[in-house]
Amino acid sequence: MSxxxxxxxxxxxxxxxxxxxxxxxxxxxxxxxEVTGFGNNPGGMRMHVYVxxxxxxxxxxxxxxxxxxxxxxxxxxxxxxxxxxxxxxFLVIYPSAQQQAGFGNCFDTWSDAAKRRGGGSDxxxxxxxxTYAEQHYGGDPNRVFATGSSSGxxxxxxxxxxxxxxxxxxxAFMGVPFGCFANAADFPPWSxxxxxxxxxxxxxxxxxxxxxxxxxxxxxxxxxxxLWHGTADPLVPYALLQEEIEQWTNVxxxxxxxxxxxxPQAGWNRRRYAxxxxxxxxxxxxxxxxGHSLPAxxxxxxxxxxxxxxx
Numbered sequence: 001m002s003x004x005x006x007x008x009x010x011x012x013x014x015x016x017x018x019x020x021x022x023x024x025x026x027x028x029x030x031x032x033x034e035v036t037g038f039g040n041n042p043g044g045m046r047m048h049v050y051v052x053x054x055x056x057x058x059x060x061x062x063x064x065x066x067x068x069x070x071x072x073x074x075x076x077x078x079x080x081x082x083x084x085x086x087x088x089x090f091l092v093i094y095p096s097a098q099q100q101a102g103f104g105n106c107f108d109t110w111s112d113a114a115k116r117r118g119g120g121s122d123x124x125x126x127x128x129x130x131t132y133a134e135q136h137y138g139g140d141p142n143r144v145f146a147t148g149s150s151s152g153x154x155x156x157x158x159x160x161x162x163x164x165x166x167x168x169x170x171x172a173f174m175g176v177p178f179g180c181f182a183n184a185a186d187f188p189p190w191s192x193x194x195x196x197x198x199x200x201x202x203x204x205x206x207x208x209x210x211x212x213x214x215x216x217x218x219x220x221x222x223x224x225x226x227l228w229h230g231t232a233d234p235l236v237p238y239a240l241l242q243e244e245i246e247q248w249t250n251v252x253x254x255x256x257x258x259x260x261x262x263x264p265q266a267g268w269n270r271r272r273y274a275x276x277x278x279x280x281x282x283x284x285x286x287x288x289x290x291g292h293s294l295p296a297x298x299x300x301x302x303x304x305x306x307x308x309x310x311x
Contacts, residue, residue: 030050030051030052030053030086031050032048032049032050032072032073032076032082032094033048033049033050033051034046034047034048035047035048035049035129035132038128038129038132039128039129039131039132040124040125040128041124041125041128042113042120042121042122042124042125043097043098043099043108043120043121043122043123043124043125043126044098044125045095045096045097045098045122045125045126045129046071046072046095046096046098047072047093047094047095047096047129047132048072048073048076048093048094048095048096049091049092049093049094049129049133049137050076050081050082050085050091050092050094051091051137052082052085052086052089052090052091053086054086054089055089055090055091056089057138058138058139058140059089059090059091059137059138059139059140059143060090060091060139060140060143060144060145060307060309061090061091061092061093061130061133061134061139061140061143061144061145062081062085062090062091062092062093062145062146062147062304062307062309063092063093063095063126063129063130063144063145063146063147063148063159064076064079064081064092064093064094064147064148064152065094065095065097065107065146065147065148065149065151065152065153065155065156066094066096066097066105066148066149066151066152067148067149067150067151067152067153067174068097068103068104068105068106068150068151069103069104069105069106070105070152071096071105072094072095072096073094073096075094075149075152076092076094079149079295079300080295080297080300080301081147081300081304084300084301084304084309084310088304088309088310090143090304090309091133091137091139093126093129093130093133095107095122095125095126095129097122097151097155099122103188106151106187107122107148107151107152107154107155107158108121108122108123109151109154109155109157109158109176109178109180109181109187110181110182110183110184110186110187111183111184114158115158115162115178115179115214116162116214117162117163117214117215122155123155123158123159123162123163126155126159127159127163127166130144130166141166142168143168143307143308143309144166144167144168145167145168145169145170145171145307145309146159146160146167146169146170146171147170147171147172147173147300147303148172148173148175149173149174149294149295150173150174150175150235150236150292152173153172153173153174153175153176153228154172154175154176154180156170156171156172156175157170157172157175157176157177157178157225157244157247158178160178160222160223160225161178161179161210161211161214161215162214162215163215164215164218164220164221164222164223165218165220167223168223168224168307169223169224169225169226169306169307169308170223170224170225170226171225171226171227171228171302171303171306171307172225172226172227172228172244173228173229173294173295173299174228174229174230174233174235174236174292174294175227175236175240175244176194176195176200176236176240176243176244177200177202177207177210177240177243177244177246177247178207178210178211178214178247179207179210179211179214180194180195180200180240180243181194182194189235189236194240195235195236195237195240200237200239200240200243201243202243202246203246204246204247204249204250204256205250207243207246207247207250208247208250208251210247211247211248211251212251222251222252222281224279224280224281224282224306225244225248225281225282225283226282226283226284226285226302226303226306227241227244227245227248227282227283227284227285228284228285228287228294228295228299229241229284229285229286229287229294230287230289230290230291230292230293230294231286231287231288231289231290232289232290232291233290233291233292234291234292235292236292238286241284241286244284245271245273245282245284248281248282249273249281249282252273252275252281252282254273254274254275254281254282255273258271258272258273259272259273259274259280260272260274264302265298267287267288267289267290268285268286268287268288269285269286269287269288270283270284270285270286271283271284271286283306285299285302
């Protein structure tokens, strides 16, 4: 095992333990439930769902995805989305990836099947989970959102590109642009042209074309996108945040120059890209000095607010 791979595994393991230790389980009679037989599952994934005790008849759905080496139950207990579900009454689906890609339990964002709408693999499995939640828990098909950390952040961009008619918005933490990985051999960060930088320096038009080609002929509305990255991330380079911005602003036909910039709280530098009507279509957070450690406290709440679920 190379020194970089050893460092990756060490950091990832420490992050999982640290996040799980500091975030308490939601205080509610509701509990995480595993669902089997949820539909077409070419990725061989597991599905867990959190249904808060208090919710409207047709609650919104948030798909919350873990990083490599993690699991749905781990992300449930190690993030703030379930406690926010208690407060605001939305469902949370926690998929568990089964792909190995060199180190275990990563979402497939590299295969040809995963880069085509309806192509198979993990994206199709995740859409099956959403459909199940709509049919069995009354989930609102007009309010479905995606979020995730690291591998889950990468899959967030994936789902927004492939299924813009399913997801209304997404929040990707420490992700990469859709289409960044060439294949499975390119995925592990110690050997990747994507996360190593060589394969990630593309033009906004090239990045936008990758999204448009994922669902040829689609002319409907695109999901709004929120992006997060630490400036000191040692595993997924901070420079990839700019590539994500270029991808999604191009998809929306927006300028590369933000329409506004601010600091919502210390260390959070936010850039916003709004359309002609003033609607923010893309917003990006640079977290000063943060490593591969997002979402940290308060960031899930900012994502839920971006989704429009905190009202």
